[in-house]
Every structure is written in C-alpha cells, then in structure tokens.
Amino acid sequence: MRIGAHVRLDGDPIGYGERLGADLIQMFVIDPQGWEKPAAHPKTAEILASPVDVVVHSSYQINVASTNNRLRMPSRQAVAQQAKAAADLGAFGLVVHGGHVRNDSEIDAGIDNWRKLFERQAEKGGFPVPILIENTAGGDHAMARYFDSIAKLWDAVGEFGAGFCLDTCHAWAAGEDLVGIVDRIKAITGRIDLVHLNSSRDEFNSARDRHANLSDGTIDPELLAEVCRTADAPIILETPAEGLADDIAYLRDAVN
Template sequence: MRIGAHVDPADPLAEAASRAADAVQFFLSDPQGWKAPNPREDADRLRAAEVDVYVHAPYVVNVATTNNRIRIPSRKLLLGHATGAAGIGAKGLIVHGGHVNAGDDLATGFDNWRKTFAYAAENGGFGVPVLIENTAGGDNACARRLDALARLWDAVGEYDVGFCLDTCHAHAGGEELLDLVDRVKAVTGRIDLIHANNSKDAFNSGRDRHDNLAGGTIDPELLVAVIRAAGAPVIVETPGGADGQGADIAFLREHLGGTTA
C-alpha cells in the first residue's frame, strides 16, 4: 500500500522526501481559478520518480451544474488538467462530484457528468484515469451519499471512471464508516484512491474540515479499518505541513503493518 500526502506544487518530490512519502498529490494551477495548467519544468523528473503522482482538479470545476457558464468551462478545464496530469505521468486526476443548483433536478447533474465523459471521448479522451471524489456537503450533491453515487455511476460507469473515497467527506456527509468500503464497492465496483482524513466536525455536519488522523471526531482505529479494507493507495490531506502529514503517514504505516516502499 502506497501512502503519501497532498503537497505544495512547487517541488513535489522534495515535499515527498520531507514526509517519507510514497506518493504526492498536488494542483497544477490555482485551485480556485480557471486557468489551464502550464507545462511543468520538472515533468521528466516526475515521470521518472519512484514516488507516485496524483493531480487534484481545481475546486471550481463543477461539470454537473445546469449553469452553462460554469459547466462548459468546467469540462474544458477538467480535460486540460487531465492532459497536464498525463504529461507528468500521474496515476489519476481527482475531481469532486459536483452539484446542481437548488430547485434543479439532480438527474440533470448525472446526465451532465455523462456528457462530460462523452465530450472528452470526442476530444481524444482524458489520457489519465479520472477519479470522482465523494463530497461532504450540499443537498444537491452528486456524490455526497451513496444513493446519489449509485445514480451517478449508472450515468458514467460505461466510461471506466475511477473513485476516490475521502473519509472526512463520508463522515461529514452522513455516511457511516463502518462497512463503508463494501457499500461503496457495491455501487462503483472499485476504490482507486483513499483520501485519509479525520474530521474536525460531527457526523452529518456537511462541513469539510480535515483534521490529523489521531485527532478529530472519527475514531482513528475506524479510519485504519476503512483504509485496510479498501486496499487502495492513500493520500493524507491533513494539516501541519511536513511534520503533521509525516506523522500521519507514520501512523498509518505503524497501524497497517509496516512500511510501504
């Protein structure tokens, strides 16, 4: 099991070394902006590295929305980041499940997801696995609860889409972690990546605030059980920089039975 962290994009390999991480995740551009990523000068180093690389799409991406001023730029931006991720040898591009506006039919959001994958296929494909991530909040979300996730997978499953399970998002979104892996796999058939995060907030709070693994409102032993059951690579998106994340990586290695390198 490969274990790593979400890091600053300036020098991801140095950040990996400072955490003794097997993997890194980072943004290719401003996560709150609409700019397409530029080619990276360290692309060759990233492709050749023993460290596994994952890219997170900008938070502004929402391909599910019925607002065409957001939906159409979102799918173009997602494709651009997938191209950038492929260029550095990334193992996946993580993107949040998105939502529709209040009063809109959620079915339209699922269909917009289908159209996003069809759009990509018509333009040469994403070139890197796209991993849809469950989200913590919103009554109009496409991937907060498993009943919505099942409808999303009915819409996009034919495109071999991957899934990223965030433990904080599941807890804050109202999904019990006990037996969660089995319930997710019954919907998606797969878990490609774990975002291992504790939660600062209570169950079903709808709030997305990550905490370190031994802190927060989730029993750390339950987090370990979820990660072990999933058997997927792990990225911690926890606070504390290299020290905090390094401690979380060490915690997981200790409780999961040794090093991962």
C-alpha cells in the same frame, strides 16, 4: 500499500514528498482557485523520473454537473486540460469533485451533464488519465454526497471507466457510516482507486469539510486504519501539515 500526502510546496513536489517519506503525492497543476490553462511544470523531468507516484487534484471551481452554461462549459474544458497536464506528469489519475446543482429538480440534469462530459471526450479519444470522482461533504443537491446519489451517478458514467476517490472526512461529514464503507461503495462503483484518508474537526453528519490530523479529529483513528486495510487502494493524507509526518507514521504501523 502506498501511503502519501497532498503536497503544499508545488514548486518542489517530489522533494516535499521525499522529506515526508511518502510513496506517492497529490498535487495541483494550476492555482486551485483558478481557471488558467496548465503550463508545463518546471520539474516535469524530475517528477517523471521519481519512484514517487503522482495523482493530480483538479481545481476547486470545476462543476461539470452545473446547469449553468457559464460554469459547466469552462468546467468541461478545465477537466480536459488538467487531465492532459496530469498525463504529462505521469500521474495515475485526476481527482474531480462530484459537483452540485441548484435544486432537486436539476439533479437528473446534473447526472446527465456528467455523462455528457465522458461522451464528448470519448469522441476525442477519451481522457489520457482516469477521472476519479470524489465524494463530497455537504450540499443538499450534490451529485456525490450520499451513497444513493453516487449510485445514480455511477449508472450514468460507470461504463466510461470513471474511477472513484473515497474521502473519509467527506463521508463522515455527509452522514455516511464509515463502518463497512469500503464494501458499501464497492457494491456501487465496483472500485476504489484512491482514498483521501482524513479525520474531521467536526461531528458526524455536520456537512462541514474541515480536515483534522488522525490523532486530533472526531473519527476513531483505528476506524480510519481499517478503511486503509480494506480499500486496497493508494492512500493520500490531506491532513494539516504540522501533523502530517505523524499521520503517515501512524498509518504505516497500523496497517502492517
């Protein structure tokens, strides 16, 4: 099992990962609040040469489900650009949040917009790395908060090879039981490509996305370890930095 973390020192991502003893790292290729086109990373050669695996998280503003052209169109372009930058770093995928629409009447359109992302890119030869759709914590009109919503989304995009990223804090906040969650999501998607293994600062079904270290959060650490054991996927911790090394050590002991 490969266990790693999201890096907070993007100028030296491999060095940060090595200091944590991580098997893999997750990183951004632009400011996560920005829209700029990714530039070549100054340590591309080191990243490509390292045995530490890499996955890229897309910027946060991306919302390919949106029915607002001024948000959806740049979101599509950003996914394509950041997927290319991820491929240039040898990453095994690009994580993209499911996004949301403004009301229930737009949900079908939001799902269709996700399908169009893949259809239009397929006409250009497809994405150079898998797009890993991540479940989200809140939003009544979210594409990937509830598992029944994810099922509708997967009916539209699954044939294009979309991957899935399971975030435990997001599922907990969304009101989805973590007991048996791996089997439940695999019954929908057929796959889990990555786990964001996070505890939560808030109670179950809070709709609040606030991560906590495994020893400090409201989710039983053993339940989180069981997700790791059963998911058969790489694990990325996005927990607070001060307890990150302890979280990695706990997981290594708990799953072996």
